Amino acid sequence: YVSCINHTGQHHNGHYFKIVPTNLWPEIPFLIMRFNNQGLEPDKNEDCFVIETNQSRKKFCGRLLQATCNVVFNIFVPKDRTECEYILFTSHGTHTHPPPPGRRTPQELIAGLMSVISRINDPALTTNGLLKNPALREFCLQHQGKSLIDVHKSFANMDKVSVLIYKQRLLSYPEGQDIAGVEHEFKTRHLGNPDAYIQRIYNDGANILIFCFFKQQAKLLLQLESYECEMGFKRLYNSEEKEIVFTTFSQEHGKVITLARVLVNRESVVLYERMFSMFFDTVSKLFEVPILWFHIHGRGFRAMVMDMDTKQMPGFGRYLSGIDPQRRHWQWHVKHAVVYCTIHFQHGVERAVGIGTRRPTSLWHRMISLQHCQSAEEYMTLCDLLMNDKVQGWARHKRHPIIASGLNKYCSDVDPEIWDKLRKNTNATEQTHYKSDSMGRRLSLLRAIHYGEILDRRDYQQEAVRTWHGIGHTYRSTALTTRYEEANRRESKLSLIHYHCITNIFLKRLSLKENFRQGRSGDVTMMTTTFLTFYQRQHLLV
Missing domain, CATH: 1.20.5 (Single alpha-helices involved in coiled-coils or other helix-helix interfaces)
Known part of the structure; x- marks a missing residue:
């Protein structure tokens, strides 16, 4: 061990004491020699080729010598600059030291590099990210170089570049990249802007909801009879922050279109209820039209497709109950307006029984058959029969009326004609999550919003170009x-x-x-x- 000379036995008495790790035991003889001032005498003839300026703090190093110079500079400045506009400069003597290194970067180069960083406009920009950016290569070519060092030797110190990136980040994002930065972005860039992407922010200190969509996306939403809604969990850095997306699949264009994104910081029934209420209220105020639902008002939206989320489902039902003049129970509204994703249902079956045989007599096939029962009585009877197998808990869950209503047409109060027309899956939301994740995962709030803005702008613009000019978003046929x-x-x-x-x-x-x-x-x-x-x-x- 290594300890202070005042260390006594087993009691450390606050003095230094450290066990030597086993991997350093071969070095113990060397440590003993160093502590006893034995061996390893410094080389008197060792040369040092370090050159520092007089402003450097390294000049106080004991082995660095400060060179003197006998050169004398004289500057003569006239008393009356109006009569004589010139200044006289003289130099006497010969320099006896090497020229000082050019450490100071010209101000015009710093301003140019700051402009490049500002144009990139990436809140997570790093030094390596800047070096591989095409904008930097263009900057170097403008100054007859292939790299920053070719532009000026002082850029060999990469800390100088890091400082410039940090300085520009403070100028562009003075409030950071979390909720404070998003609120600053909303006030300075989106509030009152006809091309705004951040439409509304709710922050009461505990609950955060950020509503992001373009006006063109909301216009597409109002033209639909149904849409898909699902939450994503992998896009944001903070594990408590999640993204809810509203999407649809355009049969005419063969393309998934993102309708809106809502970033939240928790998952609860109350938050879902508030989210749906504020989202549709924002859309209503944006176009000055009421949001209507067919089963309540006789016209408007017919259904929402979702997975069997135990928080989203009652939250959506409570929102509908809040706009219902008769204030009917939320479960009544769920039966009339919710359809569950068949893909999630099949995944649930596989989790319950595994990926086994799929013969007509198999348990897997009997469980899947719940979707194809031709009456509510047949559905409930099959659930009762499945409760005798090893999936009793699963069957009991699927027998619940608000679950059955979203899985089988004959158990639902959704118009059968509308039911047959609906896409009964959330593949559109899954593809939206996939596209978003391709731009990056574990992002800050502000960066996720910026990338979402890029993707959503492309979506509605591709839809508009296809509608007005007939240009598809891909060469492949979407028939x-x-x-x-x-x-x-x-x-x-x-x-x-x-x-x-x-x-x-x-x-x-x-x-x-x-x-x-x-x-x-x-x-x-x-x-x-x-x-x-x-x-x-x-x-x-x-």
Whole structure:
């Protein structure tokens, strides 16, 4: 161990005491020599080639010598500058020291680099991010260089560049990148702007809701009969902050269109109720039209597609109950306006029973059949039968009236004609989350809003160009038949891959490869029958 000379035994008495790690035990003889001032005498003839300016704090280092110079400068300034506009400068003597290094960067270069950083306008910009940005390469070419060091030698010190980035960040985002920075951005750039993206901010100190959408997106929303809504969890750095997206899939354009984003800092029934109320209130005030729902007012929105979120569902129902003149219970509104995502339902089935066989007699098939029951009585009967299997809790949950109403047309109070027209999945929201995550994950609030603004502006502009000029967002055909054929092609490719994988497993287990080499393949018919039986057991054939 290493300790203070005043350290006494087991009692440290506040004096320094540190156990030497085992990986440093081979160095203990060296440490003893250093503590006893033995060996390792400094090299008297060692040369030092460091050159510092007189303003450097390193000049106080004991081994640095301050060079003197006998050169004398004289400057003569006339008393009356109006009569004589010139100043006389003289120099006497010869310099006896090397020229000082050029550490000071010309002010015009600093201003130019600050302008480049300002144009990039990235609150998370780093030194490496700046070095690989095309705007910096253009700046270097303007000054006949390929790098910052070519522009001026003082940029060899990268801390100088880091300081400029930090300075510009303070100028552009004086309130930071969290909620204070978002509020500052809203007041200085979006409030009163006809092209505003941040439409409203609610912050009571505990609950935060940031409503982000363009006016063009809200206009598209008002033209729809239904939309999809889902929460994303991976985009923001703070794990408590989440993003709720409103989306739709345009059958005419074959494209997912994001309608709005709401950033929140918690997940609760009360927050969902407040979110829906404030969101539709903001849209209503933006266009000066009331927000109507068909089952309440006889016209307006018909349904919302969502997953079976135990907080979003009652929060949305309470919002509808709040705008209902008769103040009917929120569960009544859920039965009339909510449809659940069938993909999430199937994932729930797989979590309950696993990815097993999917034969018509399998438990998986019976659970999936809940969506296809032809009456409410048949649905409830099947739920009762499933409660006798190992999925009793799952079946009890699906038997609840507000869950059944969103899964089966005959249990729902949504107009059957509307039910058949709806896309009963939230694939559009999943694709929106995927596009957003491709711009980056674990982002600050302000940065996530900036990237969302880029994506949402592109969405509504692509929709407008397709409507008015007939230019699609991709060369691929977006027709239903083409997409169906592409899905079949992918499924066939995956089936072929699975087939080859299972073939290899089968051959390894039966050691047929070695038997074939020795000419003892056996009966081909029996082998084929055995292989097909094995293939079916892998749950890849229905």
